[in-house]
Amino acid sequence: MTANEAASAPFTGKKLLMAGMVLALANFMIVLDTTIANVSVQHIAGSLGISPSQGVWVITSYAVAEAISVPLTGWLAGRFGAVRTFTVGMFGFGLFSVLCGLSTSLTMLVACRIGQGLCGGPLMPLTQTLLLRIFRKDQQVQAMALWAMTTLVAPIIGPILGGSISDNLSWHWIFLINLPVALLCGFGAMHLLRPIETPGQPLKVDRTGLFLMVLWIAALQILLDLGREHDWFNDTSMVLLGFTALIGFAVFIAWELGERQPIVDIRVFRHRGFTVAVTALSFSFAAFFSTMVIIPQWLQASLGYTATYAGYATAFTGVAAIVMAPVVAKLSTRVDPRLLVCFGILWLGMTALLRSQWNSQADFWTLAMPQLIMGFGMPFFFVPLTTLALAAVEPEETASAAGVMNFLRTMAGAIGTSISATIWNDNAVVARSEMTGRLNTREAQDALAAQGWTVDQTRVAVSQLVDQQSLALATNHVFQIAALVFAGAAMIVWLAPRPQREVDTIAVH
Structure with a gap:
């Protein structure tokens, strides 16, 4: 058997099951790490003696490093072999995860998160590629269903797991738990996937x-x-x-x-449909991901939520998304994808408006229900938008276009998070200043003094009230801006022409 034949030979029986589980588990862990730290920022900030806005760097540094390494996936796999690249990346991810867990300063933690992102970036597309190689042609739809399921489930479990670990153990363990998984997947790949290794070639890198x-x-x-x-x-x-x-x-x-x-094929932007689709994707994902980072910060800093319950409140989004994903997949073959995408993004904008009415007295279900409702619209946004973008490019450009989409989506999430965190903090400062001037008056002091409050007690009460309400107003403002971004992105979609060909999503890896 030639090297090419070996590389394309599918697995069977027990070996197929074990190899499939190794790749699915690896993809699950990589996606999990994009959300597991969202609810742990308050714990990290308190432990390292930094502000919550600085704690957000733990999220953005990982996303940026991942975005940088994703375009290198094709070159790394071609130069060193797909299985070897996957194995080294997995062991590297495990190593940097341990270093993240052992970090004693923000500088060390951010540096190690960058290492995590650089090692983890190629792993998601490689798990997809290797799954397609170990399954027979007639089983590849099931293979991609397995891959998609881990991609959808991980963001649900991430906030819950991160919150539970941070509250009951320590935030360090949200990174340390990656080690046994990385070792299992790394050694599993070495022993199980060796027959489908691709030969390395002396490729030039840009x-x-x-x-x-x-x-x-x-x-x-x-x-x-x-x-x-x-x-x-x-x-x-x-x-x-x-x-x-x-x-x-x-x-x-x-x-x-x-x-x-x-390194990034800019030429795919000559296709109007692709340019419009990735523009809508970038703005929408920036608004979506950044709000998913802000919510747990507000719940913990202002409403007294533990990281665990903040995780429960934010995790409802993924539940509805899983339910609707098969429905949207069927509709995508019958309905103009522009209509589906527009509906999905407007749905996200509508839920952003619902959340812009939150206040400091909101109960758990008032906070969780919009998250659940938002999940129903997410598949309408993600699935047809991929079709809209990739159908606009030439068939031979599909892989490059998919890489550019992943790069921009990840970058948009990091940039949107940084901008939203700045807006959130700045608006809280402004709101606090305005409310302090109105509440810290002689009339307020006299009213509280009449009820037996001392001057010091009055000042503490006013300060606590102002802190709580200023964060609520700042959170509302972030969601109002997000709603405007979603509305604009939904309208942009109609600048794209209707797709004239179907996209073979099985071939995109």
């Missing part, structure tokens, strides 16, 4: 493009994360970061357009 991509992305993300603390462009270092990001991005685009084997 080093200049990679350097430029890392440069402008890093400069932009550091600017977004540190800008508020350094008074934005009134600080020379922030000006330099902004200049670096802008010039680096412009040079990156120019270089990639002229490169024969670019």
